[in-house]
Amino acid sequence: MNEIVQNFWNALGVFIPPGAKSYVSKEKIAPSLIRDAVNKTILRPAKDDPIYYIFVDMEPEANWAHHCLYALALSPSDFFVVQHDWPPANMDGLLSCEFPQTVCRETNYENR
Secondary structure (H helix, E strand, O other), rough: OOOHHHHHHHHHHOOOOOOOOEEOOOOOHHHHHHHEEOOEEEOOOOOOOOEOOOEEEEOOOOOOOOOOOEEEEEEOOOEEEEEOOEEEHHHHHHOOOOOOOOOOOOOOOOHH
């Protein structure tokens, strides 16, 4: 799981705004079982092999629906990103995975 988190930040960290909160699933889960806070499926894939996923709350101080994303780890270095408006239904199944200091972050997020 640590390799997946590091690869996520290396590949996509520049697109994550300062202050965003990120979490990784504790265990692998079938993508079709990942549900949001209003009990909707995030993705209905053709292949439903269990995977780790990373959830990023882009606006952790906002209430209700707001910009977030799910990064499904298809392999340790290949991610399928789903933009969404709701957090996962089961936040208990996630671990915090904060931005590592070893990865450079783009400073001008608004121009992306």
